[in-house]
Amino acid sequence: MRPILFWRIMAKTEIASLGEFGLIKELTKDIKPVQPSTLKGVGDDCAVMNFGNDSKVLMTTDMLLEGIHFNLEYVPLKHLGYKAAVVNFSDIYAMNGTPTQITVSLGISKRFSVEDIEALYAGVRLACERYGVDIVGGDTCASMTGLTISITCLGVAKEKDIVYRNGAKLNDLICVSGNLGTAYMGLQLLERERLANAEQPDFAGKEYLLERQLKPEARRDILEALRKAGVKPTAMMDVSDGLSSELMHICSQSGVGCCIYEDKLPIDFEAAALAEEMNLNIVTCALNGGEDYELLFTCSLDDYEKLIPIEDLYIIGHITKAEYGCNLIGRNGEEIALKAQGWNAFNE
Amino acid sequence: MRPILFWRIMAKTEIASLGEFGLIKELTKDIKPVQPSTLKGVGDDCAVMNFGNDSKVLMTTDMLLEGIHFNLEYVPLKHLGYKAAVVNFSDIYAMNGTPTQITVSLGISKRFSVEDIEALYAGVRLACERYGVDIVGGDTCASMTGLTISITCLGVAKEKDIVYRNGAKLNDLICVSGNLGTAYMGLQLLERERLANAEQPDFAGKEYLLERQLKPEARRDILEALRKAGVKPTAMMDVSDGLSSELMHICSQSGVGCCIYEDKLPIDFEAAALAEEMNLNIVTCALNGGEDYELLFTCSLDDYEKLIPIEDLYIIGHITKAEYGCNLIGRNGEEIALKAQGWNAFNE
Numbered sequence A, B: 001m002r003p004i005l006f007w008r009i010m011a012k013t014e015i016a017s018l019g020e021f022g023l024i025k026e027l028t029k030d031i032k033p034v035q036p037s038t039l040k041g042v043g044d045d046c047a048v049m050n051f052g053n054d055s056k057v058l059m060t061t062d063m064l065l066e067g068i069h070f071n072l073e074y075v076p077l078k079h080l081g082y083k084a085a086v087v088n089f090s091d092i093y094a095m096n097g098t099p100t101q102i103t104v105s106l107g108i109s110k111r112f113s114v115e116d117i118e119a120l121y122a123g124v125r126l127a128c129e130r131y132g133v134d135i136v137g138g139d140t141c142a143s144m145t146g147l148t149i150s151i152t153c154l155g156v157a158k159e160k161d162i163v164y165r166n167g168a169k170l171n172d173l174i175c176v177s178g179n180l181g182t183a184y185m186g187l188q189l190l191e192r193e194r195l196a197n198a199e200q201p202d203f204a205g206k207e208y209l210l211e212r213q214l215k216p217e218a219r220r221d222i223l224e225a226l227r228k229a230g231v232k233p234t235a236m237m238d239v240s241d242g243l244s245s246e247l248m249h250i251c252s253q254s255g256v257g258c259c260i261y262e263d264k265l266p267i268d269f270e271a272a273a274l275a276e277e278m279n280l281n282i283v284t285c286a287l288n289g290g291e292d293y294e295l296l297f298t299c300s301l302d303d304y305e306k307l308i309p310i311e312d313l314y315i316i317g318h319i320t321k322a323e324y325g326c327n328l329i330g331r332n333g334e335e336i337a338l339k340a341q342g343w344n345a346f347n348e
Helices: A019-028 A077-093 A114-131 A182-196 A207-214 A220-229 A243-254 A269-277 A282-288 A301-307 B019-028 B077-093 B114-131 B182-196 B207-214 B220-229 B243-254 B269-277 B282-288 B301-307
Strands: A038-040 A047-049 A055-065 A098-108 A134-142 A148-158 A173-177 A235-238 A257-261 A295-299 A313-320 A326-329 A335-337 B038-040 B047-049 B055-065 B098-108 B134-142 B148-158 B173-177 B235-238 B257-261 B295-299 B313-320 B326-329 B335-337
Touching: A019 B114, A019 B134, A038 B134, A047 B098, A047 B134, A055 A077, A055 B098, A055 B134, A055 B148, A077 A098, A077 A114, A077 A148, A077 A220, A077 A235, A098 A114, A098 B047, A098 B055, A098 B148, A114 A134, A114 B019, A134 B019, A134 B038, A134 B047, A134 B055, A148 B055, A148 B098, A148 B148, A173 A301, A182 A207, A182 A269, A182 A282, A207 A269, A220 A301, A235 A243, A243 A257, A243 A282, A243 A295, A243 A326, A269 A282, A301 A313, B055 B077, B077 B098, B077 B114, B077 B148, B077 B220, B077 B235, B098 B114, B114 B134, B173 B301, B182 B207, B182 B269, B182 B282, B207 B269, B220 B301, B235 B243, B243 B257, B243 B282, B243 B295, B243 B326, B269 B282, B301 B313
Parallel strands: A098 A134, A257 A326, B098 B134, B257 B326
Antiparallel strands: A038 A047, A047 A055, A055 A148, A098 A148, A173 A295, A173 A313, A235 A295, A257 A313, A326 A335, B038 B047, B047 B055, B055 B148, B098 B148, B173 B295, B173 B313, B235 B295, B257 B313, B326 B335
């Protein structure tokens, strides 16, 4: 690459040395909002804007790149479109908001046909229909290589309802919906069958794992249940990078530590069986697998009684002082420091 | 590509057979907004949302892909970041709004260093600073190949101020700011010097052409001048694909025709000289070049006197009945039908 206008800066720091979170931190440091309408900028699941009344506007965006986020050898395009939309809705729900509009930008290489893109878009539209969200715009352009999907989602929430990452308090309960590590095991299964290259892949009895990987849902049902029960979380995120990574975000932003229990982690039976079969540690998968799109939140100890009757919701630990750090208590009582292994594509 | 879950649909229609606009039309047909907050969805420079008060929220998005929209052999990363932000602001201004927030998503391959991405981001931040816009979020991920930039911009406008594409009326004046075809000539110049591969590229006296291509500005100054003069356009767009293409959008959405005059088209002297030198027709470049990011609008004939004193604004024709079609009157009085040649990357 020979720049003919200006020489590029000579210093060369590899992005892998910072990682995704390090790079984002570097790029967004010292950003100071100037618009009075910006309530919250970079640093949570969504940005929050105030355009002049009680309902605040939430905004989030996700980019999916072929070969990094998905492999079209086993991801059907309609599922991909569905997932690309739902992961954005999940970020809006993670602020206790309601998704309302999306824009959909596609970069498409020549190997895709109109029917391919229609299948992809049908998935986006199906997700929008199910979650009551409008497609209001986008950009469609040719790409030199592969498929790129970039979706931005708007949502609304009353100011008093918004839940940020930074509100966890000492002794708060830590809760998570659904189960963890299942989407990751679905991915392992798809990869195994791809490599086996058999005439007929073996998915018998494991359909749920595939569904969790290929067609995740956003947990608005959990928010509805919490609202009915009269519980407002003190901090919340969705689990996209992995439980450890997300918990560490909540703790560092709230200035607290946490303690979670291995035997409380919700783990799906099929996922555990496949992990056993594939010689993987299901707890590690649950902590670091990512892509579960479950809701992780903290709430006051006073809400304990209200939480118990809520289906598919699990209390996995509690918030501690910051000095304690972020720890997992193993089945034998041993204390293991959590690591934000997460999902760092720059290191792969 | 061997799908292991579902066979892909067998019909294969090449995307080039529909083109970008045809594909978008196909994908977005029958989309019916369900959210009461959606005032205007797909089909204009921006979507328009009503979140409950007098100020409406505008939303637009643009995706830039390496090898399609830019060539890093001659586009400095800082300029690229600046341009990627400004083209979004331009869409907000094209609705007579004010840009307020953006999200910035980047797909980055291994050949980029932290310093490269910092340079890119510095350009985005500079544009934001100059236009008073906040960066409120984004997504940063690894890419298998090349650089992908996807920016989504929010803006605000009072409902009574918003200008859509569909408001042009019979006998309205057609106006355009700045000059046309200049950014395209800047691109031709860069390409020529790239191919010449000389030790020292020859840009002497042509810096303005480069600036128009590499570092365009959005014309908020024109909107301010119109506001001061008490003129509200009846229809408006920014010129990103080319004058012909944009005029045909305004006419088809407004149900009118148009007549513009070759000798009224604002053409920069340097651009004309280079076109002569390169044996290109500068009028064709002005009609179809694209990337000028000037404002194209129609307004009532009654505003004629108010328009005249506004600097850098040109009246190039008028709106006719739909039956007349969209025509250019040549210097010798000949009538030439406009074609939306635009910029169709799927055909290249």
